[in-house]
Amino acid sequence: MPLNRRTFLGTTAAAGAGVAVAGGVASPAAAEGRDPGHGHDHGQGRGPKRYAFSVMGTTDLHGHVFNWDYFTDKEYDDAAHNDVGLAKISTLVDAVRKEKGRHNTLLIDAGDIIQGTQLSYYYARVEPITGSGGRRGPEHPMALAMNHMRYDAAALGNHEFNYGIPTLRAFQEQLDFPLLGANALDAKTLKPAFPPYAVRRLRVPHGPDVKVGILGLTNPGIAIWDKANVQGKMTFPGLVEQAKIYVPKLRALGCDVVICTDHSGLDGGTSYGDALPYPENASSLVAEQVPGIDAILVGHTHKEVASRTVVNKETGKSVVLSEPYMWGMRLSVFDFELEFSRGRWQVVSVTAEVRNANAVAEDPVVKRLVKAEHDKVVAYVNQVVGTNAAEMRSTEAPYKDVPIIDLINRIQSETVKAALASSEYAALPVLSQAACFSRSAVIPAGKVTIRDVAGLYVYENTLEARLLTGAQVRAYLEFSANYYVQTTGAVDPAKITNANGTPDYNYDVVSGVSYEIDIAKPAGSRVSKVMFDGKPLDDSARFVLAVNNYRANGGGNFPGVAAAKQLWANSDEIRNTMIAWVKAKGVIDQKEFASVEWKLTQNGVPVF
Structure with missing residues (x-):
């Protein structure tokens, strides 16, 4: 597995060793499952009793950086006057960070990033990021924008595999955050082909860090839809099956909060019949059947579900799910309330909402970062x-x-x-x-x-x-x-x-x-x-x-x-x-x- 700029090494180091996070830098102890802060007695009145933070989420961006339709050669518009693109989402993200405090926020994605527009097509096929003739390829426009926005992690989507594994690996290498796929396994070794999870530390003034585990799950349908690209190379077991393996691991690492980012819809439906033993849209099943999850960012189905609560059958605890609308039209925001009790942070409540990208202007920094790439593609398609x-x-x-x-x-x-x-x-x-x-x-x-x-x-x-x-x-x-x-x-x-x-x-x-x-x-x-x-x-x-x-x-x-x-x-x-x-x-x-x-x-x- 190639290494990216932040050097995400396998499962454990992908959990945060040496990785910059919203509240600072994770210590090497995080990679070993040790949490120095939790060794102190903060239940005796010497530290804070309550803490709040937010996790923002996007999904199914499909190569949209700007509010632009390359097929009509003009700004995107639809009957509902939605706007699209990371440049708009970046403005929403900045607003949330100002509201909540930058050190109290995380930003994640639920997959389908590098396919869908002529912008993303151009940098996969016309001027590929894999390079040619021994020359290094250009930086992908989505990497430019997402790195600027300081994403913390993203799940693999099925469309990540459309251009082949070499293109996906080149994109992975350009990112300052990990692409997660707990159920994307090497076909020969059956070991993770991508980091299954990441752990982020949020610094709490005068109190122990809050450790947030982020588990990434992708769609089993990749084995069917991109068979030519993945057969014999990767295999994709079910979301529920892999979540049952990794959620306990995240809890064993001392995670106070576990959030999943699933490139899989809510309802349990499947478009491929019995061709695979695993359901296509399994996020609600994950919430219902896997104990220890607090929230799930949902993707894949291009629907808007601001908030849905599913009760876990084993624990009786509520899991909050949210799916923002596709192409960067919406941003999901999960708000977590924690209380320090019995020597550790406990989740007291989780709520979720979506924010509309058509309410804000495009981030001028993103516009400047990706302008040359955008202009090149506009000339190409015309x-x-x-x-x-x-x-x-x-x-x-x-x-x-x-x-x-x-x-x-x-x-x-x-x-x-x-x-x-x-x-x-x-x-x-x-x-x-x-x-x-x-x-x-x-x-x-x-x-x-x-x-x-x-x-x-x-x-x-x-x-x-x-x-x-x-x-x-x-x-x-x-x-x-x-x-x-x-x-x-x-x-x-x-x-x-x-x-x-x-x-x-x-x-x-x-x-x-x-x-x-x-x-x-x-x-x-x-x-x-x-x-x-x-x-x-x-x-x-x-x-x-x-x-x-x-x-x-x-x-x-x-x-x-x-x-x-x-x-x-x-x-x-x-x-x-x-x-x-x-x-x-x-x-x-x-x-x-x-x-x-x-x-x-x-x-x-x-x-x-």
Whole structure:
């Protein structure tokens, strides 16, 4: 494991030896589990009886430093007028530190830091932080901002692995704080591949230090979603299982407070079915099943939960959980009240709230630190790569077959056909799946830039080819149709999608076959008239499916595809493949690829 600037050595030294903390510098005794302050009798009136401190938390920053949308080339805005980015969060953090006293605060993150914007993409792929040709790479913009903000620790998110382990290690080395992952293990030794925890000391005037243990837990789904990057290298057991190992260790080290930072949602739900024995969203389960935790910073699900209390089944004590909204829109603030009793600090109460980034200005220091990197990326994404004959939008893509999604499928199917041209599968028909990743994507008429194309495919997915039967294709379509709300009356496009919380990216359309989806029928019996080459689909026929790696590895739990034979895989992002396709063609003309292959019906009657 590479060392970063603060030299976090394994489990114990990552717990604080020689690490600057909010209240000073942790002594070497912290690394050995000794606490000099707790050896004194402060229960006889010679020291303070009460102490308060705060832990601030962010999550799912996804490469957002500024309140800027690189896909629209202007300031970020949405219907709720949220603002995004670390520059805003930094201002909120400074305000909390002034309120509470800088020495009485800690700052942590719950993961998904280095993927999500063109800013983060640029420093992973265009000018990578790993360096090239023996030259040292540039500093990652997120490292520049987070180091300035003096984070104390961050959990690994699943998207940390999107660019491969070397990029993640390079980012880790640039940080002044540890990346934690108690359930990210070396596949061969089963020992931690990252520090499982950190311990921070808070100095209490005329009293013993308060020791805060921070346990980092990541998502088991990494084994599926980034299989190509981690298989044989790392393994990811469950959050509950690893927390049961490390929370007692933190208490044995003399920690007065234990807080978890989990890249895992609250509700216990799982998108990958039974493909893994561990739940995807396990934070509430951790609180309920693992004694000794006082609070949990929650991430992964891009939801805002200011405060939720879960009672631990064994101890009956309350655990407070908080999930701030994604991209730096919110900052969670946990307020702890402690009392010195029976020779040590005891947690009396914990409360949590979130603060809104749109209420403050961007930190001018962060703006100055990352300005050059931001300007470079703005210039990059505005490069013209081709022209477009007619404007295409994704607004109606969740309920209509629109040309902009057909473009993705055309590029993917052509890429796979070319890749298999000299193989034994060359004669098989190629189908392709695509989803509406952004309802605001636009490819304008006229000049087309990199940001226009990249804005259509906002994830760093790569392309694969899997072998499916006609019956598996039919089952795939039927599963995808679960996205629609069963509707027998008037149809409102705004209300018929996202059934049971299904996100847009888990609704796939498949090109190369035609079909109808009847939204009046119950889930599981909606797809009909599935045709291939003008004839009813033959369940025994073989097809090649051009599919992204997230779906191929089990993301979304679509049937058949994860177990299907892999015929080919590419390491380049689909987004890059699309940009290269546009560059090579020069002109996008939807007349060459757009067709209506699927439609929604209601009792057999077309809806739109």
